Amino acid sequence: MVIILHPKRLFKVPVEAESISPDAFDEKSVNEIGMLQVWEGKRKRILGELFKIEHKTDDASEKTTIRISGDVSKVRRIGTKMSMGKIIIDGNIGMHLGEEMEGGLITVTGNADSWVGGTMKSGTIEIKGDAGDYVGAAYRGSTKGMNGGTIIVNGNAGNEVGCFMRKGLIKVYGNVGQFAGIHMRKGTIFVQGHSEGRAGAQMRKGKIIVCGNIPSILPSFTVESIKPKVKIDEEKVAGPFYMFVGDRAEGGEGKLYVSQKQNQHLSFYNKYL
């Protein structure tokens, strides 16, 4: 079944909508879905007050699909803990999309705010536009970040992509901000574009691939070799890449691959090879 949500008005204060998830909607009628609870700022609301809910059954898929059309850039925590089904968002979306997600698929045609897929365990999130900071990161203070699944950002991503990441894959086809893969424990981050630097700070294990420009490599990384190509899951990315290992300040064994062609200013590392 397909459920379509249209926001009834422009939200001025954040809406906390943990209940917008295929698991919560599953096997419910439109009226029942309308009774689910959400918070608008400090006020308790029901979903039916904020959204026009439409039900379509013509879709052949068995799993619940939720489609949101309209401006939901103030709506947070959509798809929290979802384990199956699909959410499609036509437009921009607010913070904490797919937090603690356990399965299923989320697609956003616009931009996403910060904390996309924070502490997610499985499933896929695809953002056609840009994503904010802390993609796939751990909750503030916690050391348990993304623990599986895939996040694909077709635009740019902000700072601290994959903070405390433990497993899974993050692909950014645009640029990333500073500290991509900070505190990383395992998993893979692929960046097609440029990095603003400090990639892999305090990482212990895992893989970061930067195909574009990076201003400099942290001094706590050592250069190991030049690799012609790097493997990401089944896919292979052609290089050549400098391979750095670190963060040595943490006794880390993480691997940071940086494109040789795009980073002529790093050529002084050649003499250490």
Place this chain on the structure above:
Amino acid sequence: MDLAINNGKIVEKINENKAKVIDASGMIVMPGGVDIHCHIAGTDVNTGRLLRPEDHFRDVEAKTAVTRSGVGYSIPSTFTTGYRYSRMGYTTLMNPSMPPLEARHTHEELEDTPMVDKATYPLLGDWWFVLEHLRDGLIEECAAHVAWIMAATRGYAIKIVNPGGLEAWGFGSNVKSLDDTVPHFNITPREIIRGLCKVNKLLNLPHTIHVHTNNLGKPGNYVTAIETMKCVEDLAEENRPNIHITHCQFSAFKGSDWQTMSSGAEEIAKYVNHHNHVTLDMGQVIFTNTTTMTADGPFQYGLYQLSGNKWVNHDVETETSGGIVPFTYRRKSAVNATQWSIGLELALLIKNPWKIYLTTDHPNGGPFTSYPTIITWLMSQAARKKTINKIHKRARRNSLLTSIEREFSFYEIAIVTRAGQAKTLGLTQKGQLGVGADADVAIYNVNHKLVDPSKKYKKVRRAFKKAAYTIKGGEVVVKDGEIVKTVSGKTFWVDVKTSLPLEVNDDLKRKFREYWTVEYENYPLRKGFLHNPAPISIKAEV
């Protein structure tokens, strides 16, 4: 048997027609719980809250018609702390480590902890003036000075943490035995403990000295723990206790390093069984993620190095130090599993329950909300076995628990969770239900005649988790595990009457000016600072 309550006290008789009657037939009625050692307020706890947003995130309580909202699993916010204790039937809490300089903050937080009576112990084992007085052998002057601190900080008992070690930590070192010299003071931990024990006796303080031993959390430290108990053996009188070793589990490690670390509980229990001057509390470890916080700066630094977790370490001017490290106790870690075993071994091997009390050193060994689980471990061999089967192999092999058959009765549980603690604290109004006692009562919905706690331990755990009724000061505050009324408790402090004036002399005032960030004039808490004080007047022998 009927229990009559009037005006917040237990009374002989009351007119039943006019009174509210609670039918507690088939239930267990106990005095309100007393916790002798739980970090619930003060700068260390609050810094722990700041350090750990993720701890708040995982445990959230919404507000109800009578309670406020709150957050935190291992370090809940003050109101939530009060509610959670009250739901378990606890009514009196002792906050064990207050740097005298932070007395204001500690008392402000304690006043915001509802539902319970409370008190706090100032840290004096590394306080400069105490060290100087004791070095010069001026016991009476030291006693007068301690009496002044008790009044200035509204304290209740003398807390000693790693005596001498914290002062040494200010200079980057530590003391390793009772006879190491403290740098710059030419005094040993043994002299500090003995000196303050004598001071405690001179002042007639209600509680004994409350000692966190040297070498805490290091393999082989059970020797230090026994030596600490021995060093005040000759000062004991008429079998009355004169030293309390707190969270003894952390001081009962055998072995020479972490690989050979094992339990020293047997040796400690043997000593305690033969001597009457010691009381202990368990400091039981729970397998969970918690926040460790003590005034023992060097220990906390060691824990940071072991765990690699985020950390805070702090030197409190001339007084003490402090540290905080989040920590996860794991079943599959040989060391953590041995620690778990040690705590229970201590409680089970020490024959007299009046000598050992149930604590987790909240939040160091685990949050206080796990007390019902510990109660079931003490009462049921089956409950223990269930956990033993899941712990690390080496720890299981070395654990004495498999050979211990003792199971606590409900009477013994009442002693280790309230009566014993109240007795050693000198709180004569608490931990008992005799005529004249405070009307702090906990009623648990479990029938001791029908339920065999060694088999039906889950039922016991449920009962202790949610008291059927908690009565605080004669008012029903909890019913069926839910708060029905909020009350604010009293703050106990000892008002020691000495013949010497309660002031520090000019020399000490000068030192205050030179070394403290707070001037002497601003240092003591003024009258009226506490909103609900309950001073205990004591006549000292100096």
